[in-house]
Amino acid sequence: QIYENADAACQTVANAITDLINERNAAGKPTVLGLATGSTPVRLYRELIRRHQQEGLSFANVITFNLDEYYGLAGDHPESYRKFMQDQLFDHVDLKPENTHVPDGLVDRDAVFQSCKEYEAAIADAGGIDIQILGIGRTGHIGFNEPGSGPETLTRLVTLDNLTRRDAARDFLGEENVPRHAITMGVGTILAAHQLFLLAWGEGKASIMAQTVEGEQTETIPATFLQQHDNCTFCIDRSAASQL
Numbered sequence: 001q002i003y004e005n006a007d008a009a010c011q012t013v014a015n016a017i018t019d020l021i022n023e024r025n026a027a028g029k030p031t032v033l034g035l036a037t038g039s040t041p042v043r044l045y046r047e048l049i050r051r052h053q054q055e056g057l058s059f060a061n062v063i064t065f066n067l068d069e070y071y072g073l074a075g076d077h078p079e080s081y082r083k084f085m086q087d088q089l090f091d092h093v094d095l096k097p098e099n100t101h102v103p104d105g106l107v108d109r110d111a112v113f114q115s116c117k118e119y120e121a122a123i124a125d126a127g128g129i130d131i132q133i134l135g136i137g138r139t140g141h142i143g144f145n146e147p148g149s150g151p152e153t154l155t156r157l158v159t160l161d162n163l164t165r166r167d168a169a170r171d172f173l174g175e176e177n178v179p180r181h182a183i184t185m186g187v188g189t190i191l192a193a194h195q196l197f198l199l200a201w202g203e204g205k206a207s208i209m210a211q212t213v214e215g216e217q218t219e220t221i222p223a224t225f226l227q228q229h230d231n232c233t234f235c236i237d238r239s240a241a242s243q244l
């Protein structure tokens with residue numbers, strides 16, 4: 001779906017989330033959201049906060065799982081994804097802190113495998129992810145599933161691509177400060193969600209969006225595996241759609 005601008009796209013996604021939360025709340029059941037970081041979903045989170053504050057949308061029965069976290073960063077590090085989520089969404093709505101999950105960036109090397117297995121188990125225990133929000137990196141990554149990630153990959157420790165680290169350099173005040181590894185849900189974890197929304201704005205995403213939507217499925221561009229999903233919507237603005 002191509003939108004005039006990012007705000008219009010975010011309205012559609014916020015509507016889908018709102019409808020699901022209200023439906024589940026009425027049935028006394030939790031809603032499980034998969035969340036993403038990066039600049040792209042910030043407007044969506046702003047709209048959800050507005051609906052919470054002005055329209056009474058309640059997150060009291062919402063459980064969240066974030067896609068990824070930089071390995072080696074504490075949750076209160078200014079560039080950690082835990083901190084990002086607290087600042088951009090969690091601290092402004094009535095989510096229960098124990099219902100928010102972001103991979104632990106400080107887990108010991110020898111405990112990483114177990115920790116990733118537990119992350120997968122927690123998603124399964126919650127009943128699976130109802131709606132997963134995704135951004136896209138210029139390497140075609142979703143979460144931090146860099147080129148080489150297959151469709152069956154699960155939550156694991158990964159090495160970041162050079163382009164991804166270069167793109168993050170500004171936030172970290174220099175490429176040398178960008179972590180080399182991250183913990184990310186796998187492509188398989190993402191494909192297991194019931195409904196997916198991938199968001200992309202601006203010309204910088206135009207080339208990768210064209211390859212993602214129109215290209216062959218390939219590990220070289222992990223986002224192409226989203227073509228396998230039967231309920232995945234690419235919500236993009238005109239600029240991001242300019243090479244389709």
Ligand code: GLP
Nearest residue numbers: 037038039040135136137143144
């Ligand atoms: C990071 C995140 C991704 C995100 C990507 C794009 O690499 N791990 O989840 O999609 O950045 O970021 P932005 O939305 O700022 O373009």
